[in-house]
Amino acid sequence: MYKTKIGLEIHAQLSTKTKAFCSCPADVFELEPNTAICPVCTGQPGALPVLNEKVVEYALKAALALNCEINLRSSFDRKNYFYPDLPKGYQITQYFTPIAENGYIIIDHDNKKKIRIRRIHIEEDAGKLIYQGSSSISGASTSLVDLNRCGVPLIEIVTEPDIESPSTARKFIEILRDILRYLEICSGDMEKGALRCDANISIFSDDGKNTSNVVEVKNMNSFKFVEKALEFEKNRISSVLSEGKNIPHETRTWNFSTKTTISMRSKEEENDYRYFPEPDLLPLVIEKPFVEELKKHLPELPWEKEKRFIKEYGLPEYDASVLSKERALADFFEAVVKKTDKPKETSNWIMTEYLREIKELNKDIEGLAFGPDHFKELFDLMDSGKISQKIAKDVFSKSLRSGKMPSKIVKEKGLEQINDEEVIEKTLREAMKENEKAVRQYREGKKGVLGYFIGAVMKKTKGKANPELVNEIARRLLESEEE
Amino acid sequence: MNRDYINLGVKEISELDPKEQKGVYNFYLKRIKEYNSKLNCFVSVNEDTDNFGIPVAVKDNINVKGMKTTCASKILKGYYSPYDATVVKKLRKHNFTILGKTNLDEFAMGSSTEFSVFGPTKNPWDIERMTGGSSGGSAAAVASGMAPFALGSDTGGSVRQPASLCGVVGFKPTYGLVSRYGLVAFSSSMDQIGPITRSVDDAFEIFKLISSKDLLDSTTVKIDRGYPELIDGLDLGDYSFCVPEEFMNAPHLEDGIKKDFLEIVENLKNKGASVEFVSIPLIDYVVATYYLIAPGEASSNLSRYDGIKYGNRHRGKDVSEIINVSRDKGFGSEVKRRILLGTFTLSAGYYEAYYNRALKVRRKLTQEIANILEKYDYIINPTSPVVAPKLGEIRDPLTYYLMDLYTITANLTGSPAISIPITNKSRLPVGLHIMGKRFTDISLLEVARAFEKISPAYNNGKCSLKGEWSE
Numbered sequence: 001m002y003k004t005k006i007g008l009e010i011h012a013q014l015s016t017k018t019k020a021f022c023s024c025p026a027d028v029f030e031l032e033p034n035t036a037i038c039p040v041c042t043g044q045p046g047a048l049p050v051l052n053e054k055v056v057e058y059a060l061k062a063a064l065a066l067n068c069e070i071n072l073r074s075s076f077d078r079k080n081y082f083y084p085d086l087p088k089g090y091q092i093t094q095y096f097t098p099i100a101e102n103g104y105i106i107i108d109h110d111n112k113k114k115i116r117i118r119r120i121h122i123e124e125d126a127g128k129l130i131y132q133g134s135s136s137i138s139g140a141s142t143s144l145v146d147l148n149r150c151g152v153p154l155i156e157i158v159t160e161p162d163i164e165s166p167s168t169a170r171k172f173i174e175i176l177r178d179i180l181r182y183l184e185i186c187s188g189d190m191e192k193g194a195l196r197c198d199a200n201i202s203i204f205s206d207d208g209k210n211t212s213n214v215v216e217v218k219n220m221n222s223f224k225f226v227e228k229a230l231e232f233e234k235n236r237i238s239s240v241l242s243e244g245k246n247i248p249h250e251t252r253t254w255n256f257s258t259k260t261t262i263s264m265r266s267k268e269e270e271n272d273y274r275y276f277p278e279p280d281l282l283p284l285v286i287e288k289p290f291v292e293e294l295k296k297h298l299p300e301l302p303w304e305k306e307k308r309f310i311k312e313y314g315l316p317e318y319d320a321s322v323l324s325k326e327r328a329l330a331d332f333f334e335a336v337v338k339k340t341d342k343p344k345e346t347s348n349w350i351m352t353e354y355l356r357e358i359k360e361l362n363k364d365i366e367g368l369a370f371g372p373d374h375f376k377e378l379f380d381l382m383d384s385g386k387i388s389q390k391i392a393k394d395v396f397s398k399s400l401r402s403g404k405m406p407s408k409i410v411k412e413k414g415l416e417q418i419n420d421e422e423v424i425e426k427t428l429r430e431a432m433k434e435n436e437k438a439v440r441q442y443r444e445g446k447k448g449v450l451g452y453f454i455g456a457v458m459k460k461t462k463g464k465a466n467p468e469l470v471n472e473i474a475r476r477l478l479e480s481e482e483e
Numbered sequence: 484m485n486r487d488y489i490n491l492g493v494k495e496i497s498e499l500d501p502k503e504q505k506g507v508y509n510f511y512l513k514r515i516k517e518y519n520s521k522l523n524c525f526v527s528v529n530e531d532t533d534n535f536g537i538p539v540a541v542k543d544n545i546n547v548k549g550m551k552t553t554c555a556s557k558i559l560k561g562y563y564s565p566y567d568a569t570v571v572k573k574l575r576k577h578n579f580t581i582l583g584k585t586n587l588d589e590f591a592m593g594s595s596t597e598f599s600v601f602g603p604t605k606n607p608w609d610i611e612r613m614t615g616g617s618s619g620g621s622a623a624a625v626a627s628g629m630a631p632f633a634l635g636s637d638t639g640g641s642v643r644q645p646a647s648l649c650g651v652v653g654f655k656p657t658y659g660l661v662s663r664y665g666l667v668a669f670s671s672s673m674d675q676i677g678p679i680t681r682s683v684d685d686a687f688e689i690f691k692l693i694s695s696k697d698l699l700d701s702t703t704v705k706i707d708r709g710y711p712e713l714i715d716g717l718d719l720g721d722y723s724f725c726v727p728e729e730f731m732n733a734p735h736l737e738d739g740i741k742k743d744f745l746e747i748v749e750n751l752k753n754k755g756a757s758v759e760f761v762s763i764p765l766i767d768y769v770v771a772t773y774y775l776i777a778p779g780e781a782s783s784n785l786s787r788y789d790g791i792k793y794g795n796r797h798r799g800k801d802v803s804e805i806i807n808v809s810r811d812k813g814f815g816s817e818v819k820r821r822i823l824l825g826t827f828t829l830s831a832g833y834y835e836a837y838y839n840r841a842l843k844v845r846r847k848l849t850q851e852i853a854n855i856l857e858k859y860d861y862i863i864n865p866t867s868p869v870v871a872p873k874l875g876e877i878r879d880p881l882t883y884y885l886m887d888l889y890t891i892t893a894n895l896t897g898s899p900a901i902s903i904p905i906t907n908k909s910r911l912p913v914g915l916h917i918m919g920k921r922f923t924d925i926s927l928l929e930v931a932r933a934f935e936k937i938s939p940a941y942n943n944g945k946c947s948l949k950g951e952w953s954e
Contacts, residue, residue, distance in 0.1 A: 039566050043787040045559070046546045046568060048700050080783050080829070082806050089786020137802060145791065255862040274829035276838060279671035279780055281701050 001206045002238045006169050006230060007118075007161035011154050011196040012186040013125065014058045020124045020153035020206050021049030021092065029192055033130075033146035040152035043087030048309075051076075055153040056284065058185040059099050060120050060294050062155055065179050065301060066117050068103030072286050076278040081271045084145050085127035093156075094121035095275040099284065105179070107172055109303055115172050116160040122284075125152040161200065166230035170223050172199055177223075178302050182327045190222050197226055203237040212237045213249040220254045229254035231296055233261055274416060305330050309358050314341035328365045332372075339376035346375070353393060357400050369403030378406040383464055386410065387417050390463050418465045424457065427465070431456040432477070442478050450474055489953070493688035494683075496631070497578065498539045504578075505535035507631075508686045511582055515629045518952070522605045524624040525553055527771050528583035536580035539689075540630035542621050543584035544591050545676065547571050547664040551583070553598035554667050556589045558813025559790045560795040568665020569700065570676050570693040572632060577692050578758035585620030589815045589816055590785065591669045593617050593638055594644055594886055595877070598817045604876055606649060607656070608911055608949050609725055612871040615648035617641040621679045622649040626951040627666045632689060633679045638669050639868075640774055640890025642677040643902035647866035647914025647931075650904040653679050654686040657921045658897035659704040661690075661695030668784040672700075673894040681946040683903065683932040690924065710925060712931055717933040720755035724748075725859035729766040730889055735882075736868040743905055743913045744865045750937055763855065766892065772848070774884055774893045775828050775841035782825030788813060811839055820880065849896045856898075856920045860929060864889050866902040866914030899924040901931045904940035908947040912940070 019026045022040035039047040063070055077095035096363070098121035104114045127147040131140035157176070163169045175196055177188035187194045198218045204211040217233055220226045240247050242286045251270075251315055252261040300308070302324050309320035309330075323333045329350070337346050358365070378396055381387045387395060387410055395415060399406045410416055418424060432439050441447040457465050488510045489771040491499075496507055512530060526543050527550060541547060544554045547563040548571075553559050571581065588598040596619025597603040604619040606612040607627040614623045618635025622645035625633050637655040646653025655677045663674055678689040687710075696705035726748065731741065748758050750846050790796035790809025797812055799805035814822070828837040855862065866889055877883055893900035898921050902914035915934060919927040935941055947953070 006833070042792060044546075044552070044565065044793075045552060045562070045568075046544075046564075046663075046665040048664050048668075050699060050701055078783050080786060082786065082787075082789060082803070084791045084802055087787060087792055089789060090783050147792075220703075272831045274783070274826065274831070274834075276783070276829050276834070277777060277842075279702075470936070 002203050002210075002241065003206065004164055004166070005161045005202050005204065005233050006163035006166070007200045008157075008159045008163065008169060008172065009198045009200070010157045010159075010173060011125075012062070012157065012180055013152040013194040014055055014155060014185055015194075016052060016054040016058060016153055017189055018052055018054075019042035020052050023153055024151065026152050028148035028152060029194075033144070033148060033150055036148045037150070038426075041087070042147050043089070045148075049092060049278075051281060051284070052081055052153065055122055056099070056286065057294065059120060059155050059185075060154070060291060061183045061185055061287070061298065062157070062180065063100030063103065063120050063182055064102075064156070064291070064295050064298055066103040066105055066120065068100035068117060068120055070100050070286065070291055071097055072099070072288060072291075073453060074099045074284045074286075075286065076122075076281040077275050079279050080274045081145040083126070084143065085129050085150070087127070087147060087150055091124060091126065091279070094284075096277065099286075101303070103137055105172065105175060106303070107168065107175055115162045118158045118160050120155055120157050123154050123156060124153050127150050161202070166227045166234060169199060169230055170227040173178060173224055173226055175302075178325055182299055184299075184327075193221065196221065199226070199230055199439050201233050201237070203234065203241055205241070210241055212241050212247055215247060215249070216251040216267075218251060218253050218264070221256075224439075225256055228259065232259065236261070244456055245396055277425070299327065304410055309333075313337065313347075315343060315347055319344075319347040319351060323347060332365050335372045336375045339372045340379045342379065345379070349375070349396075353396055354400075362400070368400060370400040374399050374406060381410060385417055385419060385466060386469055387415055388463065388465075390458075391415050391417065394463075415464060418461055419469060421469060421473060424461075424465055424469055425477065427457050428453065428458050428470070428474055429475055431460065439478065450478070453478070489631075489948075490943065491631065492685045492945075493537065493632065493686075501535070504537065505616075507923055508532075508535040508538050508580060511538045511630060514627075518627055518629055521610065522607060522623050522627055522629070523602055524585055524604055524620045524627065524629055525583040526553060526555065526586050526601050526620070529581050530582055534580045536575075536578040538582040538631060539579045540582050540585050540621055540624045540633035541571065542587050542618050542633070542635045543634055544587060544667040544669075545571065546667070547581050547584065550584060551582070552667065553600070554590045555587050555601055555612045556813065556815065556818070557600050557790075558790075558794050558810070560813075562793050564665075566665065569662035570699045571665065574689075579692075580944065585618070585624055585633060587620055587641075588617035589818050590667065590781070591617040591638060591641055591674075592781065592817050592821055594625075594640065594883055595872075596645065597874065598815055600815065605874070606871045607952055608650060609871065611873055612911070613648070613874050613876075615645035615647070615867065615871060618653075618679060619645045619649075622646050622653065625649070625651045625679050625681060626946075626948065627636060627838060628948055631681070631686055634676055634689075634693075635679050636666055636669075636674055636676050637890075638673045638675075638777060638895065639887045639894050642679060643890050643900060643914070643916060644867050644886070646679050647902045647904070647916075648871040648912060649938060650906075650908075650912030650949075651679055651681055652683055652686050652901065652903050652931075653677065653914075654683075654690065654901045654931075655893060655899065656690055656694060656924050657775055657899045658894075659702055660694045660706070660922070660924060662693075662695065662700040664697055664699040668780075669785060670780040672780060673777060675894075681948075682941075682944055683901070683935055684944070686901070687925075687928045690928070694924075704922075706922070713925070713929050713932060715932075717929055718754070719930070719933050719937070720749055722860045722930065723858075724751060724759070725855055725862045726758060726760045726864060727766055727862065728760050728762045728791050729764070730864040731760065733868055733885075733888060735885060736865070737870065738793075740865045740868065740870065740913050744915065747751060747863075747905060747915055747934075747937075757859075759859070761855065761859075763851060765844070765851050766888075768844055769848065769892050769895060770781070770884055770888055771846070772844045773887065773895060774824070775837050776820040776845065776895075778825030778899040779829045779838050779841075780825070782822045782829060785814075785822055785931075786820070797906075808946070817880070845895050848892070852892065852896045852898065853920070861921070861927070862897050862918045864916050866890060866916040870911040870913060893918050897921055899927050901927060903931055903934055903938060904946050905934075905937040905938045908949060
């Protein structure tokens with residue numbers, strides 16, 4: 001039997017206002033090419049980098065949330081290589097001493113499964129090449145360079161090779177994304193490249209006699225692809241290994257259209273990056289009280305929130321985990337519960353109706369006018385019997401889309417529940433008259449037909465009849481008039 | 484043409500009314516037109532200006548918005564700077580106008596101003612001789628009266644050594660006191676901009692204006708107190724001086740220079756100053772240390788010249804060929820030599836043995852010099868072991884590198900240092916080099932001014948110009 005060993009290198013773009021070493025905007029995803037650039041980030045002769053302090057703050061937040069040791073003195077270093085998207089001919093990174101080391105993430109709180117973090121360091125992003133006539137630089141007739149992304153701040157998070165399966169790799173990076181979002185330091189959007197993942201994978205036999213070389217896999221630009229690409233590699237390496245051969249120590253790239261990995265280069269061909277201390281920046285010195293302050297204000301993290309939701313609101317584990325996944329959703333849930341004082345019902349509504357509507361509308365929580373007060377009114381309307389659960393769903397949808405208060409919608413559309421027994425009885429009799437056959441069937445013992453009559457009344461009243469009353473009256477009428 | 488203009492200092496020009504300032508500016512423009520073809524100091528001249536402020540020449544590795552920045556290299560062909568260096572911004576703010584850009588060794592790498600795509604600059608004292616470098620264009624422009632003042636950059640002596648060979652004042656401030664933003668980087672941890680002038684007073688006036696903590700250069704330092712006026716009438720007899728024995732025993736030190744220097748020493752002793760010859764064994768390693776660190780940083784700093792974004796691009800079948808050919812054709816031989824050297828010393832497997840060890844020696848040297856400057860007020864020595872060599876005379880790069888021995892300690896340790904001329908105008912210029920403690924730039928300038936008073940190179944407080952340039 002073979003086992004898998006995976007280590008990840010994750011680049012997260014920090015959502016600071018400005019770039020790492022100049023004052024150009026850092027959010028460049030939707031900008032026209034080469035519109036967020038300056039002498040510094042385009043490597044003009046004589047321009048110098050100046051460290052953005054927010055970048056340090058964000059990196060420290062990540063380091064604290066990932067249980068790292070902070071290096072109060074770290075270095076900036078240059079990584080030298082030539083590429084058209086790297087205008088200075090070197091990347092400013094932290095090679096000799098990173099800002100943080102030796103952390104971990106617990107990915108399963110039941111069995112305390114930990115993935116260790118080797119280091120977190122700050123670095124700058126490179127620009128983007130746009131190839132014409134080919135999907136890569138080789139074979140392209142022309143390549144255009146967009147330098148907007150140059151100098152966008154990144155943190156690189158490097159794990160120890162503690163990950164034992166492709167699915168765990170995916171789980172790890174999803175948890176990491178949730179954490180980064182909670183900290184509000186990274187959008188976590190893999191498709192937009194705000195979170196990028198490279199993996200080192202090797203396979204070894206149970207008895208330890210057979211171990212493959214390590215392969216690096218790049219270009220896995222979604223959570224699904226991380227799992228797929230690693231699954232593919234795992235199988236590829238295992239089958240080579242089982243033939244008694246070994247795979248080359250190389251870098252491979254995931255091709256999402258063929259669903260395979262392709263060799264990019266052997267590790268021997270790799271650049272000598274000639275790292276040395278960046279003389280244009282001073283060593284990064286962090287004051288301890290600053291770290292303490294950040295620690296104090298670190299938000300409650302997903303798994304802490306999940307635990308609290310179970311304890312404080314008596315929610316089932318599943319509800320707690322869904323609601324705590326995103327900070328905005330968790331905050332919204334708590335704000336609603338504060339008004340309704342009904343945690344479980346609130347959870348049900350949010351997890352089903354609310355999330356479904358949001359997904360349909362393709363909006364986020366902040367983008368909707370529907371807030372805790374709307375929920376509170378909706379719940380009150382149901383509690384007082386003014387509308388049924390079914391009508392409530394309709395009112396909810398209308399209120400969410402328009403932002404109007406639920407009571408107003410009920411009034412405007414005349415959706416108030418019918419509780420008048422006489423009205424219900426009258427409607428029911430109509431229904432019985434229209435289908436005497438069904439009446440007979442019921443009386444002959446086919447009790448299931450009751451549902452038909454309830455449905456018929458609801459239809460006639462446009463769903464406004466109080467379903468409990470309809471049920472009760474239907475039963476009484478059908479049974480009492482039995483000859 | 485008003486002959487008096489040529490001896491006006493910063494203060495005097497700044498106090499003129501605008502009309503007369505314009506006269507001064509045009510006076511220098513006219514001299515450039517007349518003499519530049521003989522000496523090749525300027526590579527571009529700012530003729531179409533509406534501002535006629537205090538004229539200042541700027542070495543062509545310092546960015547001036549809208550003007551070419553060539554660094555005397557083919558690789559920057561066609562490059563116009565999109566921004567002003569911080570020093571330029573500051574000078575403009577104080578009513579200076581950039582008179583023109585001056586010649587240099589390509590990317591400031593060299594000490595002769597011969598390694599320039601524009602050809603060598605010639606020494607105003609003997610046009611068959613080199614100016615020294617790399618700020619040779621700036622030094623010769625001041626020494627020939629084509630500019631009243633100039634900015635240079637000093638990484639290993641590039642302000643002080645050409646100032647010495649051209650008989651003018653060259654001052655390298657403490658590392659961190661003058662912003663490097665906009666100075667094209669050669670060796671970032673040692674580069675420093677400094678003034679080249681005909682008096683210490685003018686060096687002080689310009690230093691005052693360009694020195695500051697700059698938000699755009701993280702290595703600049705804030706000085707608590709401002710800059711007071713220089714104290715006049717210091718008695719050199721009150722000071723103690725150290726002369727490193729290793730400098731005096733260097734085999735390539737010319738006898739004439741040794742003699743000139745020892746005369747100064749005698750003069751000091753007669754005034755009651757303490758002058759001691761002290762052995763500093765680490766000095767034997769400064770040239771090696773410098774030529775490991777500077778090319779290392781340079782190899783990285785010059786990576787940005789790839790023909791992709793600006794400058795000269797050559798055709799190639801793929802991107803790496805474009806980069807390789809552009810660099811091969813764009814850089815001159817001395818620059819290539821240093822890029823190769825630096826690439827080697829930074830490469831995996833050699834970093835520890837060379838680059839990192841050089842960093843350790845540098846730290847040790849810095850400590851050693853600090854200790855010596857606790858005991859003595861200043862370290863003095865000749866600025867250059869030789870007077871200006873003939874153009875083309877030196878062919879071996881190592882000989883050049885050894886010429887830097889007397890100046891590079893100040894760069895490795897970040898110390899302020901100044902060269903002032905000490906020979907009379909009948910001979911080729913010789914410079915006296917004074918180095919002080921870090922951040923004691925003002926005291927250093929005060930002492931240098933006291934030396935000016937006993938130097939035969941001066942006339943009315945200004946370095947003498949050779950006859951043909953003084954009229």
